[in-house]
Amino acid sequence: MKKFVNDPVNFVPEMLEGLALANPDTLKYEPKYNLIYRPNMPSNDKVSIIQGSGSGHEPAHVMAVGRGMLDAACPGNVFSAPPVEYCYETIKMMNSEKGVLYLVNNYQGDRMGWDMAKEMAEAEGINVKVVVIDDDVAVQDSTHTVGRRGVAGNFFVIKACGAAAEKGASIDDLVALGERVNKQVRTMGVALTSCTPPAKGEPIFSLGEDEIEVGVGIHGEPGRRRDKMKTADKIVSEMFDAVYTDLPFQSGDRVALMINGLGGTPVSELYLLYRKAALLCQEKGLTVVRNYVNEYCTSLEMAGASLTLLKLDDELEELLAAPAEVPIRVF
């Protein structure tokens, strides 16, 4: 294993400490619960929006904490759900009179932890609601889920709910909004390589020199099938068809189009993938109103990418365009 790491046990805390050191004015860090949160939060003027999942998907979700995005995130270890205690303490620390909304990708471990924390918080009179994200079209059930998995489409739920919360939306409105975004967003990913969690020290699965995993999950879970390596355009076409036909999208739809890198794929290749995806949108009569070509939800250093389409309407367009702040600096 060649990674930038000290003692693997400290991988997540040291990453979080670095994140906090890099953002002294906009992020606070509570090491006891792996908690990254916005200073001056919670506020009784807005619903608190929080998330916690396994680490290893950065920038999701600790680097999505900021104005107009998440108010707090409490990751577990790499590819491990946060402990119930972290979820519970995060809900309590972010308790607002307007309520606390947690967003959770559909993985059994994450959902169980958050559901228990919700019950515990409700017993103390805290108003807690949930939106579950399950945008991955690759497989119906999987090794880690009943039902579909939640992957990069989660970004759009965060962005829309984060923007609406800043405008003062009620918790019921935010639940309805988050569920609407989730219903309109679809994703599929392809892995070219595996990845190695620091504490495990070896790859989580293996792929032959000319093999790819079509429909891979963000923890390396099997997708639809192993396939032989093929051209970028053919890979994009398969991801696009899977996503496009699933909603289904229709000619005339306005969409957001995301090419998300899985961690080890350079941005040059992501734009090469975007090219074909944009041409397919043109062919199908979809208007790409906003696009996203970067890393949003990764699997450590896995080489690969996912394609996400979100069907837009006037309200969603406005929410996606609203100002926001995240730690990642591009200039």
Add this chain to the structure above:
Amino acid sequence: MKKFVNDPVNFVPEMLEGLALANPDTLKYEPKYNLIYRPNMPSNDKVSIIQGSGSGHEPAHVMAVGRGMLDAACPGNVFSAPPVEYCYETIKMMNSEKGVLYLVNNYQGDRMGWDMAKEMAEAEGINVKVVVIDDDVAVQDSTHTVGRRGVAGNFFVIKACGAAAEKGASIDDLVALGERVNKQVRTMGVALTSCTPPAKGEPIFSLGEDEIEVGVGIHGEPGRRRDKMKTADKIVSEMFDAVYTDLPFQSGDRVALMINGLGGTPVSELYLLYRKAALLCQEKGLTVVRNYVNEYCTSLEMAGASLTLLKLDDELEELLAAPAEVPIRVF
């Protein structure tokens, strides 16, 4: 070779086409010269700022084209300098009454091409000037350079000159500014893996399972030495010491601190590196006024990172904080 690519011959054009498709309002693309440029440029109200180097370093430099950054970039093939013709046509297309400034990293191929293009343009009466960047402290001369190499510190020259150009600075002021930034910025990088140019189809060098290249160049050129893999903190300490002692920086200095990923290293690891770098700055009495943890200048999918320190003053602080636009979207 497992990469997202169609015909390797089209790797760069298809990436650029994707970039243009993703930014129809803010970027234009001239396929004849691999040219990415801002619409409505050149303007006689400002000096045009341009760059061109080998591809494979993205986001440098085509994804640094935008308001307050570069006005145009004309990359060559992967790790190959742009042909003289591209440089010459870029200068001509970006000709402004206030002049054209090209920024060039100190590599023989890049400098030769741009110098010839400059002479050709000057013969036509165009006012062209140059700033050479050579921020890499790793080696004095290298396989690709006489003198030091130009690497991620280039970002700060672009940002400062781009911001000053928007405010109407003259070309002579911009040359002085760019040279001042270059004199105050230092970088060193470490590679954990090699990388594979699409057209070559095999790694450009090889590293053993437990080896790293300390002081690697952005085309995989040898650095100071091969070393055994060690902890992240030890690697950061070595990069920091090399950079810190070179200027030298001094207790009380205000600095910008950059941890730049080389393409295949996930952002989680970059923040873990940032942690140690920030602690070393505290130890040495440096105040980190601005920080940068992301990919700015890469080597395809190479796993690795570089550390850059820039000594700041009031003017540079203001220029780094000035608004800018780049294609990379973080929310």
